[in-house]
Amino acid sequence: MRHYPSDSPEAMGRLVALTLMADGAIDASELKQLDHTDTIRRLGLTEASFDRVIHELCDDMLTSAHRTPAGHLELDVKSIDLLLAEVQHPLLQKQVLRMMLDVVNADRELSRGEAVLVAEAMKFWGIDLYEVSDSSIPSLRLRSQGRNEPVRV
Numbered sequence: 001m002r003h004y005p006s007d008s009p010e011a012m013g014r015l016v017a018l019t020l021m022a023d024g025a026i027d028a029s030e031l032k033q034l035d036h037t038d039t040i041r042r043l044g045l046t047e048a049s050f051d052r053v054i055h056e057l058c059d060d061m062l063t064s065a066h067r068t069p070a071g072h073l074e075l076d077v078k079s080i081d082l083l084l085a086e087v088q089h090p091l092l093q094k095q096v097l098r099m100m101l102d103v104v105n106a107d108r109e110l111s112r113g114e115a116v117l118v119a120e121a122m123k124f125w126g127i128d129l130y131e132v133s134d135s136s137i138p139s140l141r142l143r144s145q146g147r148n149e150p151v152r153v
Helices: 010-019 028-036 047-064 077-084 091-106 111-123 140-146
Strands: none
Touching: 010 047, 010 077, 010 091, 010 111, 028 091, 047 140, 077 111, 091 111
């Protein structure tokens, strides 16, 4: 897998892109969720740069992922951890995990691949599920309160 700078929009975007593909296909409801929550902009990416991150992830997966007997590509935990390690700031980790959960919940189904990815992110980053509720992440709390004042943490 290619390396992105720590805490970069590309490193965070790749994790969201991986979540999109974790169930084997990018679902229309997942794309609508990205639009509804303004995820791409919140990552600091444009639509074109997010598309590039997705294409680069696909290229990297073709060369480094394990192919199952059914023809699906899977990353091992070590590879997932290398991607997770590129997001180091605790607040960014929580924001990215919240974005990942939004994608997972978009189609109201939890696949094995999605469960493995989210569980590994929570374990690797040491985040409990309650820590990524809308009210616990400053940028999400600000949006949900509908205020334009700074959030005190």
